Amino acid sequence: MQLPALSAVTELFKPITWFPPMWAFACGVVASGVSMDGRWLLAVVGVALAGPLVCATSQAVNDWYDRHVDAINEPQRPIPSGRIPGQWGLYLAILWTAVSLAVATALGPWGFGAAALGLLLAWAYSAPPVRLKENGWWGNAACGISYEGIAW
Template sequence: MSSTAHAAPAQFPAPSAITELLKPVTWFPPMWAFSCGVIASGVPLAGHWMLIVVGVLLSGPLVCATSQAVNDWFDRHVDAINEPHRPIPSGRMPGRWGLYVAVIWTLLSLAVATLLGPWGFGAAVVGLLLAWAYSAPPLRLKRNGWWGCLACGICYEGLAWVTGGVVMAGGAAPAAASLLLAALYSGGAHGIMTLNDFKAIEGDRQMGIGSLPVRLGVQGAARVACLFMALPQGVVIGLLLHWGQPLHAAAVAALLVGQGLMMRRFLRDPVRQALWYSGFGVPLFVSGMMVSAFALRGLAGAPA
């Protein structure tokens, strides 16, 4: 066999490259938010386990994974600067396979979404549209950090939460309290999404991506991210007290205090500490989401 044959590029990506493209580590937030919506619905879990499993899979390994593949394809030139080891710029995802995977996962997500009824299917369609709008031209919402983070926050947290409630209620709209908490935590997720942009400042600046660290500077973006994460939780604490759930309010407050202490370290050096805060501060944020969901379950009179 000639040396030319040995040097020929691979025609198909390795399974490991596809897995890396779909970024399993990012699937947790929407899966968690869907579960929060399930809990907040107040509907007994018995008899709904198949819907719950399908919804969790749709939220994470399908719709969220699709968004990651779409983003990597349309960000391949930015990643060549910021993260050249990623599957596409490194060549481990040859040709246009990054785009093919994004399309295949979109169609697979739509097929699975049909199992959740018309409302579940509609939510999946909205989530997929946001995923493509965030990364793909002509909209490419990520070019503006304000709109891009908002789209991600809605898709990852609010939409997934509402979908969980809708699926459990057989298509009925969730209670107003659940919708309000979903909206508040979507706003908080805006700040979480900003954390991801601190690692990509140089490439974003060169490629014209107006992330908040590029638009506002490192310190300005860090302060805005902290405000977006903290203020909605403060409102949640007030609402839980108003709804007669003081123990749940106290738990969310304690989690917020823990985040505040970590934010001080993050603000001292946002570029270096953004990943650290994502790993240790964000889990406190999402824990508060579940505490709030159980508070609503208690209001509905359902067993915890």
Template sequence: MSTRSNTPLAPHAAYPAPSAVLELLKPVTWFPPMWAFACGVVSSGVPVLPNAYTAIVGVVLAGPLVVATSQAINDWYDRDVDAINEPQRPIPSGRIPGRWGFYIACVWTVLSTLVAATLGTWVLIAAVLGLLLAWIYSAPPLRLKQNGWWGNAACGFSYESLAWITGAAAMLGGALPPLPVLAIAILYGAGAHGIMTLNDFKAIRGDREMGILSLPVQLGADRAAWVASAFMAAPQIVVIALLLGWGRFVGAGVVALLLIAQLAMMRRFLRAPVERALWYSGFGVPLYVLGMMASAFALRAFAAG
């Protein structure tokens, strides 16, 4: 895949319009980390209302700043591919002229870091790690997105685990969250590897032509579907076991019921993964993220107890 910095663009103006910048930052992608951050807020056991400012700033950090940065970085380094597949995107269409896509990514990186620094040491560390993953996911020479194993792991860890840990740390005054919170956050981030794989089924042909080794390209659709399902189900089983071990039976029961419903949907998905990946993303993944919040409330009770 080409990532030449001298790609001919078609600037229509000297500066990008605000609407084009907003499109570049892709607000539709902000929800998953904002939800994970909210799970971190809940799991901290700290009352939300007296700390509303911290919670609000943290949600902005998770979505409109860190994830928006990752979207700008991705669009800049995918501009050659987008010029072929999605020429209407802000950069190849010229609505983000010249090197403004790169400049916006750099500015958002700095702004995200400055905001994170106001929320404490561990929030800053988590945000910097997330920003680093955003750069190495899209930018050469590492460009983790070229391989589904590494790229999906980076996204899952950044979008779910780091956002969750950041939310808890922010509410704890910048301190490192307790081990139960860290464990559940990391498990749900691992499961998100499977969610990211679901997104790859719609682009198998294009990924194969462009040399992107997504799991459906590497393993074939059927095997990739089994891997995605296993990645999503296994961490939830561990979450249930941990909650049971901690005596949080209600939380464990809720997660178990949600997992049973997911497993029923997985059976249908596995029979026709290419045709039903989008369907499972729409109906199965919401159950997964509801389980995240159920676990967060169980951890809140753990912290309170």
């Protein structure tokens, strides 16, 4: 079984998209007014959860379920180009979902619930049969809620 290159996985996870939810989480931490004395690690975990974990998962899920369209419109992307071989796009989306949920346990029940909701929306946005992205209202609402609302 051929493994995908780290560079292809990084491209699949689209780090440029991580900034808004990471920033929203950090702003939420500041806006909460809660003293961070001795709790900075939780804030760092939350920022990582919002960006390189949950947001990256959403990117992998979306690219996996759009691979047929991307093969026509954007064949240079990691999945249609074959740089993410076979079913690795799906495996990475599932793995990153599990890693995200495991890390979310460090943030307690509210943090875990928020991460679970974000991941549920990520899958519902792209995966059949729901594919929220096919509806201008539901798809846009899911993105707004996930990228800024939940993260905040």
